[in-house]
Amino acid sequence: MSDKDPSLRRNAPKLALHVPEPHFRPGDTPDFSSLDIPPAGAAPRPDTSVAAAETHPLTTALVRVLGEDHRAVGPWDPKLDPDTLRKMLRDMVTVRIFDDRMYRAQRQGKTSFYMKCTGEEAIAVAAAAALLSDDMHFPTYRQQGLLIARGYPLTEMMNQIYSNRGDKLKGRQLPIMYSDKAHGFFSISGNLATQFPQAVGWAMAAAIKGDSRICMGWVGDGATAEGDFHSAMTFAAVYNAPVVLAVVNNQWAISSFAGIAGAERATFAQRAVGYGVAGLRVDGNDALAVYAAVQWAAERARSNGGPTLIEFFTYRSEGHSTSDDPSGYRPANEAKAWPLGDPVERLKAHLLAIGEWDDERHAAMAAEAEAAVRSAQKESEKLGILPEQGKDDIGSMFDDVYAELPWHLREQREEALSEGGG
Ligand SMILES: Cc1ncc(C[n+]2csc(CCOP(=O)(O)OP(=O)(O)O)c2C)c(N)n1
Ligand SMILES: [Mg+2]
Incomplete structure (x- = not known):
């Protein structure tokens, strides 16, 4: 009998697959105590010129700046001036108000579709603050904070959402799939992960043309399972493209959890290791950590140090979109149990802790943001709402x-x- 005889497998176990299941389902009590959340200030900050491999320990760490006492701590503290911090807070508050009003507009039948980024506001807003205003973004549908932070008119956003007479995209894009060249915001594509190869291609073109602008590509945790993610990583690595590649890991891809995209086996930041690209894993609910990480990666890209893959670790607090009902697949109070807190509250607490803010100023700022969103909505609705178009x-x-x-x-x-x- 040959040693390749199939009968030798007689006693081998039956082959089986592992199908990842989320830890908690509706009715369960969410418990995130097993999540390893290192304290703020613990992650080292390598020089932006180090070899990619030297960043790889950071792909399993978590870059955090805001401590339990709401003060900035450690080598990643970007040491921002209070005006920049206040602008980021105002932009984040505006995003949240905008989301709430547009969500309601959808429920009132004024548009067909809306997507909120509640709980993830720090990521796009702080990334916009960390890059230069003419750097390019290839965003997904959850980076409305980029437009708001770059001063894109709220009315223009709403005109697109309502596909009304003011919509410069003439109703050809799904509501919220904005596009604006002047604000460095590439047309949103509903096809997941296309943003990565497009960003890498743009960055390569910038280098070929001898430009000094860099760009940032965006995908979600679920979208990393697309082939586009991997081809983009290959091109970025091979040509050392001047690009910052962001994975917003908000734990969910509509109703499937991050484990289905491979989160049980490795962090999303660790995808960088196999490509030999620099990688960082960052607390996405900590606006200062987001800013510092994007600034680090931007400096690296701008000085021809090559691409960085950044995983922003966060939580999608609300439904995937207005077409989704998360109570069907996860516990209702999971967002409240999320241990990294609310990004808006954390930045506000920081400004209070350093004596650069107070509750009255906060209330006045929030009222102003509310009034700005409300008046933009009034203006936009004069140009029509979706059912009339x-x-x-x-x-x-x-x-x-x-x-x-x-x-x-x-x-x-x-x-x-x-x-x-x-
Ligand atoms: C190529 C492709 N496959 C599937 C879809 C349908 N789809 C739209 S959003 C989504 C979930 C994406 O999740 P994730 O990448 O984690 O981003 P998030 O929505 O959490 O921000 C899916 C499956 C799509 N738009 N494109
Ligand atoms: Mg997701």
Whole structure:
């Protein structure tokens, strides 16, 4: 009998697969005490010029700056001036108010769809603050904070959400899939993970052209399972592209938890190790840590040190979108149990702790932000809301695709117009 005889496997165990299951389901009491949350200030900060491998211990650590006493501590403290801190806080508060009002607008039937980033506000807002205003972003649908932090008019955002007469994208994109070249905000694509190869390609082009601008690509934890994530990492590593690649790990991808994308086996930041790219794992609810990490990676990219993969560890506090009901797949109070806290409250507490803020100023700022969102909404609604759209200019749906409209589409256009489309 040969030693390759299949009968030798007689006593081998039956092959089995592991199907990851979230720790808690509706009705369970969420308990995150087994999560390893190192104290603020514990992670070392290597020089931005180190070899990628020297950052790899940081892919299992957690860069944190805001301590239990709400003070900034350790080598990652970006030592921001109070005005910058206050601007970040105002932007984060504005994002939250904007999200709440647009969520309500969807429930009132004024638009078909909305997506909030509640609990994740620090990430986009602090990343915007850390990069230069003409650096480019390839965002997903949860980085509205980039636009708000860069001063993009709230009315323009709402016009897009309502697909109204002011929508410069002419209703061709799903609500919230903004695009604005002037604000360095690439058109959002609903196809997950496309942002990574696009960002790497843009960064390579910037280098080929001898530009000094860098860019940042964004994906979620779930999207890292897409092939695009891995091809982008390969190109970024091979060509040492000047790019910052962010994985926002908010623990959920609609109703599937991060384990289904591989979080049980390794951190998302550890994906960097296999590609030989620098990697950082960062407390995404700590605006100062987010700022410091993006600033570090930006400096590295700008000085031709190459790409950095940053995992922002956070929690999606609300539903995936207005089409989702998370009570069907996770405990209702899971967001409250999340041990990294609320990013808005943490930044506010920091400003209070260093004596640069008080409750009255906070209330006045929040009221101002509320008024700004409310007045933008009023302006935008003058230009119409979604259910009213689409009748006045049906012919325009044939525009902007072909330089010369093919005959069959010309026919369809004439037919649509003669049916009273106007
Ligand atoms: C290629 C592709 N597959 C599936 C979807 C459907 N889809 C839209 S969002 C989403 C979840 C993405 O989760 P994650 O990447 O963690 O980002 P998050 O929504 O948590 O910010 C899925 C599966 C899609 N849009 N594109
Ligand atoms: Mg996610």
